[in-house]
Amino acid sequence: MPNHLYRLTADQVASGIKNRDFSAQEYISQILERIEKIDLKINAFVAVDKQGAAEKARSIDKRIHDGEHTGGLAGVALGIKDNICTKGLKTTCASKMLEGYVPPYDATVIKKLKENDAIIVGKLNLDEFAMGSTTEYSKYGPTRNPWNINYVAGGSSGGSAASVAALECAMSLGSDTGGSVRCPASFCSVVGLKPTYGCVSRSGLISYSNSLEQIGPVGKTVSDVVMLMNAIAGTDENDQTTRTTAIETIPNTMSLDRIPKYRLHQNNRNIRVGLVKELVEGADPAVSKCIYSAVDLFSRSDCKCEDTSMKSIEYALASYYTIAMAEASSNLARYDNIRYGFDSNPEEYEWNTYFAKVRNNFGEEVKRRIIIGSYVLSAGYYGKYYLKAQKAREMIKQEVKSLFEKYDVLIAPTMPILPFKFGEKIDDPLKMYQIDIDTVVANLAGIPAISIPVGFSDCLPVGLQIMANEMEEQTLFDVASSFESIVDIHKSPEI
Amino acid sequence: MISKDEIRHLGWLSRLELTDSELDRYATQIDEIISYFDKLDNVSLTGSDPARSIKKVSELRNDNIHVFEGDPLEFSKNRKDGFVKGPRMV
Numbered sequence: 209m210p211n212h213l214y215r216l217t218a219d220q221v222a223s224g225i226k227n228r229d230f231s232a233q234e235y236i237s238q239i240l241e242r243i244e245k246i247d248l249k250i251n252a253f254v255a256v257d258k259q260g261a262a263e264k265a266r267s268i269d270k271r272i273h274d275g276e277h278t279g280g281l282a283g284v285a286l287g288i289k290d291n292i293c294t295k296g297l298k299t300t301c302a303s304k305m306l307e308g309y310v311p312p313y314d315a316t317v318i319k320k321l322k323e324n325d326a327i328i329v330g331k332l333n334l335d336e337f338a339m340g341s342t343t344e345y346s347k348y349g350p351t352r353n354p355w356n357i358n359y360v361a362g363g364s365s366g367g368s369a370a371s372v373a374a375l376e377c378a379m380s381l382g383s384d385t386g387g388s389v390r391c392p393a394s395f396c397s398v399v400g401l402k403p404t405y406g407c408v409s410r411s412g413l414i415s416y417s418n419s420l421e422q423i424g425p426v427g428k429t430v431s432d433v434v435m436l437m438n439a440i441a442g443t444d445e446n447d448q449t450t451r452t453t454a455i456e457t458i459p460n461t462m463s464l465d466r467i468p469k470y471r472l473h474q475n476n477r478n479i480r481v482g483l484v485k486e487l488v489e490g491a492d493p494a495v496s497k498c499i500y501s502a503v504d505l506f507s508r509s510d511c512k513c514e515d516t517s518m519k520s521i522e523y524a525l526a527s528y529y530t531i532a533m534a535e536a537s538s539n540l541a542r543y544d545n546i547r548y549g550f551d552s553n554p555e556e557y558e559w560n561t562y563f564a565k566v567r568n569n570f571g572e573e574v575k576r577r578i579i580i581g582s583y584v585l586s587a588g589y590y591g592k593y594y595l596k597a598q599k600a601r602e603m604i605k606q607e608v609k610s611l612f613e614k615y616d617v618l619i620a621p622t623m624p625i626l627p628f629k630f631g632e633k634i635d636d637p638l639k640m641y642q643i644d645i646d647t648v649v650a651n652l653a654g655i656p657a658i659s660i661p662v663g664f665s666d667c668l669p670v671g672l673q674i675m676a677n678e679m680e681e682q683t684l685f686d687v688a689s690s691f692e693s694i695v696d697i698h699k700s701p702e703i
Numbered sequence: 704m705i706s707k708d709e710i711r712h713l714g715w716l717s718r719l720e721l722t723d724s725e726l727d728r729y730a731t732q733i734d735e736i737i738s739y740f741d742k743l744d745n746v747s748l749t750g751s752d753p754a755r756s757i758k759k760v761s762e763l764r765n766d767n768i769h770v771f772e773g774d775p776l777e778f779s780k781n782r783k784d785g786f787v788k789g790p791r792m793v
Contacts, residue, residue, distance in 0.1 A: 312774065
């Protein structure tokens with residue numbers, strides 16, 4: 209049996225187990241060993257389900273041995289961001305306010321993964337309630353970047369990206385409200401996708417900002433991300449914002465190994481690429497240099513590349529944070545530490561006093577966002593901030609729509625800067641928000657966007673962001689996988 | 704300029720009991736953030752209606768009740784006689 213099974217891509221694991229090159233139990237035991245050895249340094253996992261993973265692996269091996277059908281992700285080790293509900297497995301949002309919360313149900317995406325026989329090895333670290341860009345705002349401490357453990361892994365899905373980069377699991381799920389899958393994917397040199405709004409069910413994703421967030425896959429390769437999207441995409445009666453797509457007209461999509469929804473075509477011929485100049489020009493020169501090299505590669509592979517401008521981007525960040533914080537203040541009103549939460553006896557207190565007292569256990573950033581959200585929604589300021597933010601959002605949507613009449617994809621840096629050291633921005637929240645400038649557009653417009661590794665600068669990863677029109681994930685996958693095959697950037701960090 | 708008193712009031716509206724040092728820190732930081740949001744002043748209120756992409760009630764699924772299998776409050780800590788204990792009303 210090879211002793212580096214944990215290094216395999218999800219695709220290789222699935223076919224290796226199916227073809228009986230190795231067993232699910234052999235693979236999972238290596239993954240669990242790897243987590244035990246590496247995660248003390250990385251802190252990607254907040255909980256590891258050793259027993260559940262081992263039992264699932266045993267059952268998959270037995271079914272394969274007995275000649276029974278197994279799902280398309282049979283045996284593949286997956287980590288799940290700890291804001292996605294997993295039945296019987298603690299889901300804390302890295303917050304004291306959800307300490308000890310064990311969901312009585314699975315999120316729709318988790319049900320789908322289980323139907324496909326994926327093995328959930330544990331829950332992954334995040335900024336508290338997914339609010340942050342570095343994973344420094346976690347009650348469990350920050351996740352470290354596998355490429356240099358003195359640097360941030362990005363956020364808020366820092367655990368989702370770092371665990372895949374550090375070879376602790378083959379793939380993971382994160383959530384992306386303003387770049388929370390793409391930012392850490394870029395900082396950790398893995399592939400991360402923010403799907404079209406409505407493409408993946410949010411049922412069981414603990415809400416932060418409903419109109420912006422989507423669950424998204426993280427993998428080592430574009431091919432793995434496609435594989436995971438095939439398992440999780442689709443309508444769901446528990447989420448009324450999910451949308452029917454052409455891909456769902458294919459019958460019997462229960463098992464992805466039978467009928468894949470998305471495929472890899474790797475054909476870039478005549479693809480029209482628009483480089484968003486405001487985002488490239490606004491980036492750190494080390495980052496823009498990598499992006500310009502990518503543009504050269506696109507041009508040499510028969511794509512038609514040209515600079516383009518997105519004027520409404522000026523309002524993107526203010527619009528995004530106004531809407532996200534307004535929705536956060538409303539969504540987080542439900543946490544009262546009555547039905548679940550940390551140990552505290554409510555009997556001695558009056559109703560409002562108790563709530564105010566226990567809710568002070570939200571972390572620094574969460575409280576800041578709740579307060580700002582209450583401010584922008586208050587009667588005197590609603591028109592000045594919230595309404596204007598919604599207008600700006602509509603303006604951005606319209607401009608993006610018109611750009612996709614000219615281009616098949618838009619490209620830009622995923623992050624305007626390289627990964628940075630811990631503590632560098634944590635005392636200046638506005639500075640921290642400003643690093644999201646390249647990613648928030650996709651959330652405001654509801655379009656899909658993928659981050660793929662494009663190179664390194666000073667041994668720190670740089671990610672390229674590719675955006676497509678809504679429901680055009682297939683175009684993203686075609687372009688991204690073609691680019692990936694040209695640059696061949698994937699390598700793993702020494703930890 | 705956002706004052707410490709305004710932050711305290713917003714904290715109360717949001718049911719957050721903030722300490723003095725939090726009030727000082729948040730007043731400065733939030734003032735800076737809100738000043739950044741002021742760039743939205745330049746956005747025109749005419750033009751497309753943001754509400755047009757919102758689903759109509761007729762497009763939503765029927766509001767049918769599905770009985771939850773299992774006990775949704777299985778892991779609640781403050782349970783007594785089938786109820787969850789809360790703070791007193793007055």
